[in-house]
Amino acid sequence: MPKEEILDPQGKAVVRALDRIGVSGVSDVRQGKRFVLEVDDSVSREDLERVASTLLANTVIEDFAIEVDGEEK
Amino acid sequence: MPKEEILDPQGKAVVRALDRIGVSGVSDVRQGKRFVLEVDDSVSREDLERVASTLLANTVIEDFAIEVDGEEK
Numbered sequence: 001m002p003k004e005e006i007l008d009p010q011g012k013a014v015v016r017a018l019d020r021i022g023v024s025g026v027s028d029v030r031q032g033k034r035f036v037l038e039v040d041d042s043v044s045r046e047d048l049e050r051v052a053s054t055l056l057a058n059t060v061i062e063d064f065a066i067e068v069d070g071e072e073k
Numbered sequence: 074m075p076k077e078e079i080l081d082p083q084g085k086a087v088v089r090a091l092d093r094i095g096v097s098g099v100s101d102v103r104q105g106k107r108f109v110l111e112v113d114d115s116v117s118r119e120d121l122e123r124v125a126s127t128l129l130a131n132t133v134i135e136d137f138a139i140e141v142d143g144e145e146k
Contacts, residue, residue, distance in 0.1 A: 001107065001109060011108070014108070014128065014129065017128055018124065018128070021123070021124070021127060021128060023116065023120050023123070023124055024115065025112055025113045025114075025115035025116040025120075026110050026111065026112050026116060026124075027111045027112070027113065028110070028111040029108055029109070029110050029111075030108070030109045031106060031107070031108050032106070032107045032108075032109070033104060033105070033106060033107060034074065034104070034105045034106060034107040035084070035087070035102055035103070035104050035105075036074060036102070036103045036105070037099050037101070037102050038099065038100045038101040038102075039098055039099050039100070040098040040100065041098075042097065042098040043096065043098040043099060047096050047098075050094070050096070051091065051094070051096055051099075054094060055087065055090055055091070055094060056087065
């Protein structure tokens with residue numbers, strides 16, 4: 001997701017569009033990316049942190065969070 | 074996220090790039106979008122379903138899921 005201090009024009013456009021479809025009560029929208037990875041047991045959480053920070057996220061402007069589904073290692 | 078039957082060239086490119094940074098064990102990557110909305114109590118889950126299906130997701134090629142943080146209504 002874009003960091004708090006980063007402007008998100010796509011999110012702002014969504015807020016304005018919500019008015020047009022008759023939904024009020026939404027004060028802010030932020031748009032980011034989501035990646036779903038299928039991994040085997042050889043991939044550690046540290047590997048995932050490295051993948052996220054070097055390849056998937058631009059850490060200058062984006063924060064990331066990692067969730068692991070299925071059996072925990 | 075792109076539906077199962079939809080090709081995801083961005084995800085495939087990530088799989089190939091993972092080899093280059095020395096991470097094996099990732100069999101599949103799919104890339105989608107994530108929206109974080111700040112809403113007040115006037116916004117029902119039905120409103121959110123409508124926003125997701127009409128405005129945020131292209132339901133021809135994408136599935137969506139809604140998670141509500143904070144107090145449930």
